[in-house]
Amino acid sequence: xxxxxxxxxxxxxxxxxxxxxxxxxxxxxxxxxxxxxxxxxxxxxxxxxxxxxxxxxxxxxxxxxxxxxxxxxxxxxxxxxxxxxxxxxxxxxxxxxxxxxxxxxxxxxxxxxxxxxxxxxxxxxxxxxxxxxxxxxxxxxxxxxxxxxxxxxxxxxxxxxxxxxxxxxxxxxxxxxxxxxxxxxxxxxxxxxxxxxxxxxxxxxxxxxxxxxxxxxxxxxxxxxxxxxxxxxxxxxxxxxxxxxxxxxxxxxxxxxxxxxxxxxxxxxxxxxxxxxxxxxxxxxxxxxxxxxxxxxxxxxxxxxxxxxxxxxxxxxxxxxxxxxxxxxxxxxxxxxxxxxxxxxxxxxxxxxxxxxxxxxxxx
Amino acid sequence: xxxxxxxxxxxxxxxxxxxxxxxxxxxxxxxxxxxxxxxxxxxxxxxxxxxxxxxxxxxxxxxxxxxxxxxxxxxxxxxxxxxxxxxxxxxxxxxxxxxxxxxxxxxxxxxxxxxxxxxxxxxxxxxxxxxxxxxxxxxxxxxxxxxxxxxxxxxxxxxxxxxxxxxxxxxxxxxxxxxxxxxxxxxxxxxxxxxxxxxxxxxxxxxxxxxxxxxxxxxxxxxxxxxxxxxxxxxxxxxxxxxxxxxxxxxxxxxxxxxxxxxxxxxxxxxxxxxxxxxxxxxxxxxxxxxxxxxxxxxxxxxxxxxxxxx
Numbered sequence: 185x186x187x188x189x190x191x192x193x194x195x196x197x198x199x200x201x202x203x204x205x206x207x208x209x210x211x212x213x214x215x216x217x218x219x220x221x222x223x224x225x226x227x228x229x230x231x232x233x234x235x236x237x238x239x240x241x242x243x244x245x246x247x248x249x250x251x252x253x254x255x256x257x258x259x260x261x262x263x264x265x266x267x268x269x270x271x272x273x274x275x276x277x278x279x280x281x282x283x284x285x286x287x288x289x290x291x292x293x294x295x296x297x298x299x300x301x302x303x304x305x306x307x308x309x310x311x312x313x314x315x316x317x318x319x320x321x322x323x324x325x326x327x328x329x330x331x332x333x334x335x336x337x338x339x340x341x342x343x344x345x346x347x348x349x350x351x352x353x354x355x356x357x358x359x360x361x362x363x364x365x366x367x368x369x370x371x372x373x374x375x376x377x378x379x380x381x382x383x384x385x386x387x388x389x390x391x392x393x394x395x396x397x398x399x400x401x402x403x404x405x406x407x408x409x410x411x412x413x414x415x416x417x418x419x420x421x422x423x424x425x426x427x428x429x430x431x432x433x434x435x436x437x438x439x440x441x442x443x444x445x446x447x448x449x450x451x452x453x454x455x456x457x458x459x460x461x462x463x464x465x466x467x468x469x470x471x472x473x474x475x476x477x478x479x480x481x482x483x484x485x486x487x488x489x490x491x492x493x494x495x496x497x498x499x500x501x502x503x504x505x506x507x508x509x510x511x512x513x514x515x516x517x518x519x520x521x522x523x524x525x526x527x528x529x530x531x532x533x534x535x536x537x538x539x540x541x542x543x544x545x546x547x548x
Numbered sequence: 549x550x551x552x553x554x555x556x557x558x559x560x561x562x563x564x565x566x567x568x569x570x571x572x573x574x575x576x577x578x579x580x581x582x583x584x585x586x587x588x589x590x591x592x593x594x595x596x597x598x599x600x601x602x603x604x605x606x607x608x609x610x611x612x613x614x615x616x617x618x619x620x621x622x623x624x625x626x627x628x629x630x631x632x633x634x635x636x637x638x639x640x641x642x643x644x645x646x647x648x649x650x651x652x653x654x655x656x657x658x659x660x661x662x663x664x665x666x667x668x669x670x671x672x673x674x675x676x677x678x679x680x681x682x683x684x685x686x687x688x689x690x691x692x693x694x695x696x697x698x699x700x701x702x703x704x705x706x707x708x709x710x711x712x713x714x715x716x717x718x719x720x721x722x723x724x725x726x727x728x729x730x731x732x733x734x735x736x737x738x739x740x741x742x743x744x745x746x747x748x749x750x751x752x753x754x755x756x757x758x759x760x761x762x763x764x765x766x767x768x769x770x771x772x773x774x775x776x777x778x779x780x781x782x783x784x785x786x787x788x789x790x791x792x793x794x795x796x797x798x799x800x801x802x803x804x805x806x807x808x809x810x811x812x813x814x815x816x817x818x819x820x821x822x823x824x825x826x827x828x829x830x831x832x833x834x835x836x837x838x839x840x841x842x843x844x845x846x847x848x849x850x851x852x853x854x855x856x857x858x859x
Contacts, residue, residue, distance in 0.1 A: 186635045221769030271553040272812040361751035461585025489610040502634035538848040
C-alpha cells in the first residue's frame with residue numbers, strides 16, 4: 185500500500201496522554217475539551233469520542249451545528265456539551281431536545297431559548313436547558329456588560345421559576361493581554377457570580393480560563409477550565425516546547441517527495457506533495473523546514489499543490505516528507521511552524537484543508 | 549439551522565460573466581478549468597455543476613480524491629489529475645474515469661498498465677516539477693500509439709484557473725474578471741463601550757472614544773488570517789472599516805463609532821470592490837500574498853451557497 189500524497193496523522197494515544205496530564209494539572213477543576221473549528225483541524229467527532237473515552241465529561245462545541253453533530257455521533261447525556269455562539273434568529277428547539285448546555289449573553293438570546301422551551305414544555309422527555317450565563321469581563325465580544333448583567337440574571341431566574349430553563353453556570357472569556365488584565369477579569373467574574381447568587385441564580389460552575397491561563401494560574405481555574413490547543417499538544421504561551429509542559433503534539437502532517445531537479449549553484453530542489461491548497465501557509469517559504477529521513481530541508485516556495493524545498497542531503501523520490509509533528513522524525517513542531525510564520529500553531533492546524541485526509545491512530 | 553451563520557456565497561452570474569469574458573479573450577477556446585483545492589476555495593459542489601452548465605469540457609484537479617468528487621458532479625466532462633504518488637498503481641483511475649497527466653516514462657507505464665482511457669503528457673519546461681524530456685516524450689508518444697492510448701500534450705491543453713473565479717496568483721484579476729465569492733456573516737452582537745477599552749485577545753486595539761463594537765462570527769477557523777486584525781477591512785452596506793483587534797478563531801470585531809446597524813446586517817469580509825466591499829486581492833496585498841491563497845485557504849466551515857445563475 186502506497187503512502188498517501190498528503191495526510192494528517194492524528195495520534196489519539198498522544199491525545200489521551202495529553203488529556204490525562206491536563207486533567208491532573210487543573211484538578212480539582214474540571215477539564216472541558218473544546219472541539220470548535222473541527223477540533224482545530226483534528227476532526228471534531230473522533231477527538232470528542234476519544235476525549236469521552238479518556239474520561240472527559242465536558243465538551244465545548246462553540247455552535248449548535250457542532251453540538252448537535254456530537255450528540256448525533258453518540259455522545260450521550262452523561263457528557264455535557266456547551267454551545268455559546270449563535271447567529272441572530274437562532275432557533276433553539278433542536279438544541280434543547282438534544283440536551284445541549286446553552287450559553288446566554290443577552291436578553292434576546294434568553295428570549296429565544298425561552299420561546300423554544302415553551303414550545304417543548306409538556307412534550308415527552310422535555311428537560312429545561314441548563315444555562316451558562318456569560319459576563320463580559322473585558323474582551324468585549326459577547327457576554328453581558330456589568331450594566332446589563334443584573335437584568336439578564338433576573339430574567340433567567342424568572343424563566344427558571346416558570347420551569348423553562350435551569351440556571352447552572354457563570355462564565356467569561358479572558359483576554360490574555362497581561363496578568364493584571366486577567367486578574368481584573370477574574371475579579372469582575374467573581375463579582376458577577378455574587379450578583380447572580382444574590383438574585384437567586386444557581387451558580388454550580390464558574391469558568392473563565394482557557395489553555396494558557398488555565399495551565400499557568402491556579403487562581404483563574406475556578407471550577408472548570410476550557411482547553412483546545414493544549415489538548416492537541418500546542419503550547420499556547422511563549423518560550424516552551426510541548427515536552428516542557430508535559431504535552432505531545434497530536435497532529436503530524438506528512439507528504440511525499442514527488443520529484444527533484446538541479447537548482448542553482450549545485451543545489452538540488454525537491455518537490456513535496458502539499459501546498460497552500462492543503463492549508464500550508466505561503467509564508468512558511470523562507471521560514472520553515474520539512475524533514476526527510478531525519479534531516480530538515482528549508483521550504484523555498486509554496487505552490488497550490490506542492491512545496492519546493494532545498495534538498496540538504498540525498499533523498500529518493502517517493503520518500504515521506506514530514507512537514508510538522510512531534511519532532512520524533514527530526515521535523516519541526518506545529519508550534520515552531522506557527523512562531524516562524526508569524527502566527528499560532530492553532531491557526532496552522534485549524535486551516536489544514538478538508539482535502540487532506542485525516543488518519544487516526546488509535547489509543548491502546 | 550434556519551439562520552445562516554457564516555457563508556461563502558458564490559455568485560453564479562459573475563461566474564457566467566467570467567466564462568463569457570474568457571471566451572471573448574481566447575476567441576472561443578474550449579473551456580478547460582482547473583478546479584483543484586475545492587475550486588480555489590469556492591466549493592466544488594456549487595462550482596462544478598455551474599461550470600458544466602456553462603459549457604466546460606474538462607476539469608483539472610491535483611489528486612485522485614478530487615477526481616472522484618468532480619466525477620460525481622460532472623458525469624460527462626473530461627477529468628484530468630496532475631499529481632500522483634511515485635508508486636501509484638492508478639487502480640482508482642477507471643472508477644473515477646479520469647485521465648492522468650504523466651511526467652515520466654515510468655508514470656506513463658503504470659497508468660497504461662491500469663488501462664486508463666487516455667493520458668496528458670507533461671513536457672519538461674526547465675523549471676518547476678520535472679516533466680518529460682523531448683526524448684522521453686517521443687518514446688512515450690510512440691508507446692501510447694502502439695498501446696492505443698490517446699495521448700495529448702499539456703501545451704495543447706490550455707487550462708484556465710483561479711482567474712475564472714476572479715482571483716489570481718499574479719496580481720489583481722479585476723477588472724478583467726469579477727470576484728465570484730463573497731465571504732460574509734450576519735452581525736451577531738453590538739456593544740456600547742467607553743474610551744480606552746481593549747478589544748479582542750491581547751488588546752491590540754483600544755477604543756479612542758465612546759463607541760459601538762460589533763461582533764462578527766468569522767475568524768481564522770473560517771480562513772480569515774489571524775494577523776489580518778488591524779490590517780484588513782470588512783464592510784457593512786458598502787462602507788469598509790479596518791478590523792479592530794486580533795482576529796480570533798471564531799470572531800472578529802469592528803469599531804462602528806456611532807453607527808448602529810441592526811443585528812443580522814450582513815458584514816462582508818471578501819467581496820467585490822464595485823459594491824464597496826474589500827476584495828481578496830486587497831486582503832492579499834495587506835498580508836503579503838496573492839488573492840488565490842486568500843480564497844483557497846478558506847476552510848470548509850463557512851457553508852458554500854450558490855446565488856443567481858440559471859434556475
